[in-house]
Amino acid sequence: MPTISISNVRKAFGDVQALDGISFEVNSGEVFGLLGHNGAGKTTTVRLLNGVLFPSHGQARVLGLDPTTDGPALRRRTGVLTETPSLDERLTARDNLLIYADLYDVPPSKLGRRVDEMLEQFELTDRADDKVGAYSKGMKQRLALARALLHRPEILFLDEPTAGLDPVVARQVHDLITRLSRREGRTVLLCTHNLVEAQQLCDRVAVLEHGRLVALGAPDELARGLVHRLPVEFEVAPDETAAALAALQTLDTNALARRDGRLTAQLDRDAIPVTVEVLLQAGVHIYRVNPQQPTLEDVYFTLHRKENGV
Amino acid sequence: MNTRAIRAVIRKDLKVVTQSKGVMIPLIIVPVMLLVAMPALTALLPMFTDTSSFRLTELDAFIEQMPAGLQAELAGYDELQRIVALVVIYEFAPMYLMVPLMVASVIAADSFAGEKERKTLEALIYTPTTDQELFVAKLLSAWLPAMAVALIGFVLYGVTANVAAWPIMGRLFFPHVMWLVLVTWVAPAVAGLGLSTMVLVSARAQTFQEAYQIGGAIVLPMLLLVVGQATGVMYFSTGLVFVLGLALWAVDVALIRLGRRAFQRETVLIQL
Numbered sequence: 001m002p003t004i005s006i007s008n009v010r011k012a013f014g015d016v017q018a019l020d021g022i023s024f025e026v027n028s029g030e031v032f033g034l035l036g037h038n039g040a041g042k043t044t045t046v047r048l049l050n051g052v053l054f055p056s057h058g059q060a061r062v063l064g065l066d067p068t069t070d071g072p073a074l075r076r077r078t079g080v081l082t083e084t085p086s087l088d089e090r091l092t093a094r095d096n097l098l099i100y101a102d103l104y105d106v107p108p109s110k111l112g113r114r115v116d117e118m119l120e121q122f123e124l125t126d127r128a129d130d131k132v133g134a135y136s137k138g139m140k141q142r143l144a145l146a147r148a149l150l151h152r153p154e155i156l157f158l159d160e161p162t163a164g165l166d167p168v169v170a171r172q173v174h175d176l177i178t179r180l181s182r183r184e185g186r187t188v189l190l191c192t193h194n195l196v197e198a199q200q201l202c203d204r205v206a207v208l209e210h211g212r213l214v215a216l217g218a219p220d221e222l223a224r225g226l227v228h229r230l231p232v233e234f235e236v237a238p239d240e241t242a243a244a245l246a247a248l249q250t251l252d253t254n255a256l257a258r259r260d261g262r263l264t265a266q267l268d269r270d271a272i273p274v275t276v277e278v279l280l281q282a283g284v285h286i287y288r289v290n291p292q293q294p295t296l297e298d299v300y301f302t303l304h305r306k307e308n309g310v
Numbered sequence: 311m312n313t314r315a316i317r318a319v320i321r322k323d324l325k326v327v328t329q330s331k332g333v334m335i336p337l338i339i340v341p342v343m344l345l346v347a348m349p350a351l352t353a354l355l356p357m358f359t360d361t362s363s364f365r366l367t368e369l370d371a372f373i374e375q376m377p378a379g380l381q382a383e384l385a386g387y388d389e390l391q392r393i394v395a396l397v398v399i400y401e402f403a404p405m406y407l408m409v410p411l412m413v414a415s416v417i418a419a420d421s422f423a424g425e426k427e428r429k430t431l432e433a434l435i436y437t438p439t440t441d442q443e444l445f446v447a448k449l450l451s452a453w454l455p456a457m458a459v460a461l462i463g464f465v466l467y468g469v470t471a472n473v474a475a476w477p478i479m480g481r482l483f484f485p486h487v488m489w490l491v492l493v494t495w496v497a498p499a500v501a502g503l504g505l506s507t508m509v510l511v512s513a514r515a516q517t518f519q520e521a522y523q524i525g526g527a528i529v530l531p532m533l534l535l536v537v538g539q540a541t542g543v544m545y546f547s548t549g550l551v552f553v554l555g556l557a558l559w560a561v562d563v564a565l566i567r568l569g570r571r572a573f574q575r576e577t578v579l580i581q582l
Contacts, residue, residue, distance in 0.1 A: 013580060047579060050436055052435050052436060052575045052576070052579060053575075053576050053579060054576060071440075071575075072438045072439065072440050073438070074438075075436060075437060075438040076438040078436075080433075080436040082432045082433060082436070084429050084432070086429055086430050086431075086432045086433035086434075087430065087433070088322065088325075088326055088428070088430050089428065090325070090326050090329035090330065091322070091325055091326065091329070095322075095325060099318050099319075099321060099322045100318075100433070100437070102314050102315065102317070102318035102321075103315050103318050103319070103434075103437040103438070103439065104437060104438060105312075105314065105315070105438065131329075144433075147433070
């Protein structure tokens with residue numbers, strides 16, 4: 001049984017259709033990415049899955065529970081990192097964690113130790129009794145993550161977890177997500193704009209556009225299925241660059257020549273053998289053919305262009 | 311009801327409130343002014359003033375307009391004592407109600423609208439509390455301190471009045487039975503009025519200041535009571551105070567029901 005399943009869910013706020021019939025499933029232990037522009041429906045999806053918003057139509061099940069009727073029981077088993085850290089800045093880090101440990105019903109006998117563990121894990125022990133208002137952005141984000149993990153949730157919802165963080169802290173967050181998923185078997189639903197992050201961390205992604213699901217699958221699968229024209233790099237004899245460029249321009253491609261006999265052409269994967277043949281017939285000596293793998297970024301922009309008719 | 315979660319929210323709100331000078335300063339100054347400085351001045355003033363300059367005939371005329379029961383209560387005092395008893399027991403009674411009203415309003419504004427302003431509400435919304443538990447916790451985090459300040463204020467008021475007026479009164483003259491009804495029956499209702507108004511106002515307001523400025527209008531009915539008492543339009547008595555409390559509780563129930571209807575996760579989240 002999937003950990004999360006969402007079926008034909010719609011959600012409208014007045015005239016605005018925030019979600020328009022989305023369906024997907026997330027398996028246990030998976031890192032699942034929700035990608036999309038601002039307003040695409042990522043945060044609304046997280047809110048629906050935690051039972052703090054209710055769908056206008058459709059159904060969701062999370063950990064076998066219905067978020068619309070079992071919200072409190074469900075939220076006991078999920079942890080959410082919101083887009084803003086949502087910390088009480090007038091309180092200390094320790095106070096923030098102790099209060100939320102009570103709210104998430106961490107057993108009183110384990111409470112002090114659990115809070116200390118989280119402070120240590122997120123390298124906040126030295127500043128645990130300082131007010132959070134004096135923390136840097138990275139420290140606040142680490143504390144918010146500590147709070148989300150305090151009650152050892154089975155599913156972790158992370159809304160833009162590395163937005164605005166410096167590369168070192170962002171790397172720490174990535175390592176944490178990987179550890180939670182791979183070593184501890186927790187399910188992670190990651191909302192992000194950061195396509196490199198999604199490609200690196202996510203087993204599968206769903207791309208949302210204006211509240212609709214426009215793609216779903218593993219990043220590599222999506223790339224193969226959606227991005228047909230790839231940048232292909234050819235290395236030829238340097239003095240044959242002009243001949244190679246002329247040969248490539250007879251084909252349906254935008255070819256660019258660079259120094260030292262290197263050329264790049266946008267080609268369909270199926271067109272690579274024919275192109276090589278054309279170059280050989282033109283007397284060009286080919287040393288290397290390198291089709292570059294499409295990234296999630298290529299997928300994302302391909303979809304975006306399709307959706308917007310560009 | 312998850313009482314542990316409710317206690318956690320109350321603890322959080324109170325810790326947050328006590329860390330804010332902007333909130334704490336009025337919470338300390340107003341009760342001290344109303345419940346310590348004013349009764350002390352009232353009780354001490356006749357000792358440092360030429361009493362012959364008092365227009366006692368006007369005071370007598372004022373007392374003559376009072377209901378017979380109140381006149382009888384004041385009849386046992388001499389002229390100076392009557393001034394002190396009239397002001398400390400009757401005239402300041404409506405003013406006392408400003409304290410629970412103000413404390414409850416300030417804390418409720420910080421707890422509801424302030425939390426929205428500080429963007430801390432979203433994390434609370436994702437906790438496993440029910441809407442009902444969150445609402446009750448938020449109400450209690452304003453109502454309990456308002457009642458604590460009201461009770462402590464009542465004790466300070468009584469001690470100050472008795473000590474300062476001892477040279478004139480020569481005996482303990484406070485508390486009066488009307489005040490016991492005021493403190494145990496009306497003050498809790500007034501605190502409820504302040505916080506329930508603020509809950510409704512905070513549903514629209516985006517900041518603590520905005521909520522406090524709009525919700526501050528709730529002091530007007532209390533000011534009318536103060537003015538009504540001072541001008542002799544009405545006279546606080548044990549019976550009137552009881553009825554006033556009953557009316558306020560009825561208003562509280564209606565406002566809290568409206569507030570509860572507005573306080574739902576979905577509605578609150580959409581406003582963030």
